[in-house]
Amino acid sequence: MTFFFETLLGGLLAGTMYSLVAIGFVLIYKASGVFNFAQGAMLLFAALTFVSLHDQGVPFALALLLTVVVMVIGALLIERLVLRPLVNRSQITLFMATLGLSFIIEGLAQGLMGSQVRALDLGIDDVPVFIGGMMVSQFDLIAAAAAIVLVTVLALLFNKTRIGVSLRAVADDTTAALSIGINLNRIWQIVWAVAGIVGLVAGLLWGARQGVQFSLSLVVLKALPVLIIGGFTSIGGAIVGGLIVGAAENLAEVYIGPLIGGGITPWFAYVLALAFLYIRPAGLFGERAIERV
């Protein structure tokens, strides 16, 4: 039984890493109704920028700050050059634009900072620690803690500040938000900047885990089942979705894997997502429109 819980806990902790990636998507989806395919590229770009700065001897905190600045500038540019000219276009047009954007960002990242695999040392030893007799990765614990802090900060931002209320207003009804003078361009700038910073946190943790390299941008593909399960419009859903995917992957690998020869992890999340599409298409926490009849 201890082994079961150990597997479960390990999966849940790994799942927070998926949640982190998914949250970036949810933010942008809520504010501009578009599935931002470039989120993975933003994550890669953020991690690469940080590593490049750090490798050149810039201290950790300063490199972090500079990367945040770079991501904010990037968000302003994307809003001005991509979103504003395409305002009111169909969702698929915007999606195609983010698809193109992802290649531009990836190309830029590799052109400026090279394409070799870079090691990223956050100074966290990945040694096992024991909690109640269960062996848990220390790195996973710290990653989960980082996710919790980030989510708490975001929750405060959205529920307690005027910017947050404006953002939820835009997500609810864009035209009505415009009618009372909410500046849509400003909201987009803020949301993309926040998504960039979330991408930075996710990029650092993923990068520390598997090295900073091109394939980092492919974590978007892991976020997709998380979003389908949790719902595209809910940060809470992204968290729970990530946990479910993480736990399910780990459990399936250990308990079902041996029966069918292993190698379950790469595809199990998608099968799970497919099952959710049958049962609950809006996701666990997806907002279905409030409508009175």
Add this chain to the structure above:
Amino acid sequence: MSEAASDIAVNELLRVNDIEVVYDGAILAVAGVSLTVPKGGIVALLGANGAGKSTTLKAISGLVRAERAEVSRGAIEFLGRDTAGVDPSVRVRQGMVHVLEGRHVFPQLTVEDNLRSGGFVRGLSRQDMARDLERIYTWFPRLKTKRKTQAGLTSGGEQQMVAIGRALMTRPTLVLLDEPSMGLAPIIVQEIFEIVAQLNREEQVSFLIAEQNINVALKYAQQAYVLDTGRVVLSGSREALLARGDLHDFYLGKH
């Protein structure tokens, strides 16, 4: 209509001069609408479904651009200034606010957050925000009891009050009110129009109200314009229009 031109200019809040609105570069929704709203006035914009009332209001508030439409001819002046190219949020700051047809509250936000969002554009301090909220609650006491309820779960009449209250939080001089009676019980419609009249009397807020309900609209408006297929076909004071006795014919296409 016979006053001297200079006299009109002084009292004029809004002047719409022969505008044409085109959707998607091809569909003509409004083809030659001119109207004025005097300071402190209530003006009605009458007409059947599809006559161009909503589009006219959206042209004035600047929201047409959010629907891939544009004012392709004519001019709209607010407080004597041309509004061409002025961002909708700037127009709100200048004192013009649009209450959309079908109310458009933020359904997932609480009633109070809906109202507060109207105050954001003015960058209110915490105290000013609280004071202005209380002001809205004195106009709409019903909203105070529902302040923590998600706006999407309140009744149609309450949503209309939220939409108007939210607009009032921007401290407008001109409210563009689109179809406030839509889908509401007559008694609620009357309640809402009474508040409009009271705001007009006591706070000098001017209104341009698009309505299909002629009887209600002409009970409160001093002047009205009748639209048909994107054009003004009739205009005048309440008394002059009521005296005609054939207003309803415009809805039936008899003219």
